[in-house]
Amino acid sequence: MASKVSKITRPADVPEKIGKYVIINKIGKGSTGTVYLSHDPYYRRDVAIKVYNLEEDANAERAKVSRKMFFNEAHMVGMLQHPNIMPIYDAGEEDGSYYVVTEHIQGARTLAAYCRPDNLLRVDDVVEIVYKCAKALHYAHGRGVIHRDIKPSNVMLTIDNDVRIIDFGIAIVSDSEVSRIEGIAGSPSYMSPEQVQSEELTPRSDLYSLGAVMYELLTGFRPFRADNLSKLLHQIVYATPPPIHTYRDDLPEELEHVVMTTMQKEPNKRLATGNAMAAELTRVYKDLRQKYDSLDNQEHFDLLRTLHFFHEFSHAEIWEVLRASDWHEYKDNEDIVREGEVDDRFYIIVAGSVEVQANGDTIGTLSNGDCFGETSYVRGAKRQASIRADGQVTILRVSSTLMEQVSSACQLRFNKVFLRSLINRLQGNGGANT
Numbered sequence: 001m002a003s004k005v006s007k008i009t010r011p012a013d014v015p016e017k018i019g020k021y022v023i024i025n026k027i028g029k030g031s032t033g034t035v036y037l038s039h040d041p042y043y044r045r046d047v048a049i050k051v052y053n054l055e056e057d058a059n060a061e062r063a064k065v066s067r068k069m070f071f072n073e074a075h076m077v078g079m080l081q082h083p084n085i086m087p088i089y090d091a092g093e094e095d096g097s098y099y100v101v102t103e104h105i106q107g108a109r110t111l112a113a114y115c116r117p118d119n120l121l122r123v124d125d126v127v128e129i130v131y132k133c134a135k136a137l138h139y140a141h142g143r144g145v146i147h148r149d150i151k152p153s154n155v156m157l158t159i160d161n162d163v164r165i166i167d168f169g170i171a172i173v174s175d176s177e178v179s180r181i182e183g184i185a186g187s188p189s190y191m192s193p194e195q196v197q198s199e200e201l202t203p204r205s206d207l208y209s210l211g212a213v214m215y216e217l218l219t220g221f222r223p224f225r226a227d228n229l230s231k232l233l234h235q236i237v238y239a240t241p242p243p244i245h246t247y248r249d250d251l252p253e254e255l256e257h258v259v260m261t262t263m264q265k266e267p268n269k270r271l272a273t274g275n276a277m278a279a280e281l282t283r284v285y286k287d288l289r290q291k292y293d294s295l296d297n298q299e300h301f302d303l304l305r306t307l308h309f310f311h312e313f314s315h316a317e318i319w320e321v322l323r324a325s326d327w328h329e330y331k332d333n334e335d336i337v338r339e340g341e342v343d344d345r346f347y348i349i350v351a352g353s354v355e356v357q358a359n360g361d362t363i364g365t366l367s368n369g370d371c372f373g374e375t376s377y378v379r380g381a382k383r384q385a386s387i388r389a390d391g392q393v394t395i396l397r398v399s400s401t402l403m404e405q406v407s408s409a410c411q412l413r414f415n416k417v418f419l420r421s422l423i424n425r426l427q428g429n430g431g432a433n434t
Helices: 060-078 123-141 203-219 229-238 253-262 274-292 295-306 315-323 408-429
Strands: 021-029 033-040 045-052 088-094 097-103 155-157 163-165 325-330 335-337 345-358 361-367 386-399
Touching: 021 045, 060 088, 060 097, 123 155, 123 163, 123 203, 123 274, 203 253, 203 274, 253 274, 295 315, 295 345, 315 325, 315 386, 315 408, 335 345
Parallel strands: none
Antiparallel strands: 021 033, 033 045, 045 097, 088 097, 155 163, 325 386, 335 386, 345 361, 345 386
């Protein structure tokens, strides 16, 4: 068995083993370290091994303290058992490098993908995600563990839309985005004022960082931005971030209040605990769900149910697609898709018809229940045709990124029906790719 394992073909930059773990492949690389995939034959589970980029301290005593701190923190986090905290199974040192062994979640991605104005999650999904993070932080804080580096790239979403906070509690020895800020560990954009000023940290520092993450998930912009580190840190300590409603006016005031209360400069003016933050978000979430479950959405569902595109979908799957979509009305001759653009959305015509144009010529028409936008399957691909409204048109615009958040069954159903519709259209009309 061992001889077979040793014959695995690996890229030159992938080690054969880390500690007792045989490495299968490299699966990620960031500012704090490199992540490898391995398999634990004893427990019969895949694991992720993160090797940290830590410079060797020339001072032997400081190096000894850092080493002790790392293993103490890893031990503490290893004892945390919460569904929204990535579990640590093991930790070690290899050739002067520290590593931790954690759960490996196939298909997971971090919140960093949803921090752009053109690729935001639905508001109720943001509230639910942050709620889970707040509950997880409350659990950890109650056991004496402060994360110190809450940021979008340290919160993972599973394929089932569940949450895992990663790099939990060991961030004190793994600076990111900057090499060193006078001994401060963490990502500057999300650090609390007291963290910037090297003051003693309390659980409220993590909550400030979570508020900053929520601000970005709702707006697509970080609360503070500057062209150099000194200005950024000054803003965090003294400036007030632009009100969320200056970026978007469709959010409830209660939600903005929660974010801004969590980001108060003085810790004693913030929400006291993760549970307190979660309670506030629960009230906001109930109001949002009532909004999304309103008569308008029920009417949207009823319309989709009649389209041949959705005939094979269950009721639950149609609601999932709706949650990953937005409903848009276009006027006569208005461009829906432009040739040469890069766009990550799929489109389904709910009512009306459109013209398909390539090189300025009309080459076909599409109507109720038809779909277009197959280039969304290829990240970064440009549209091969333009789509223009022929009269008033109602379109369901489905985000390919948000579709990654729905259930596997719904994704498979959508892909099957979408591709089959395209193949039938191309075979029947010889239509252009869109």
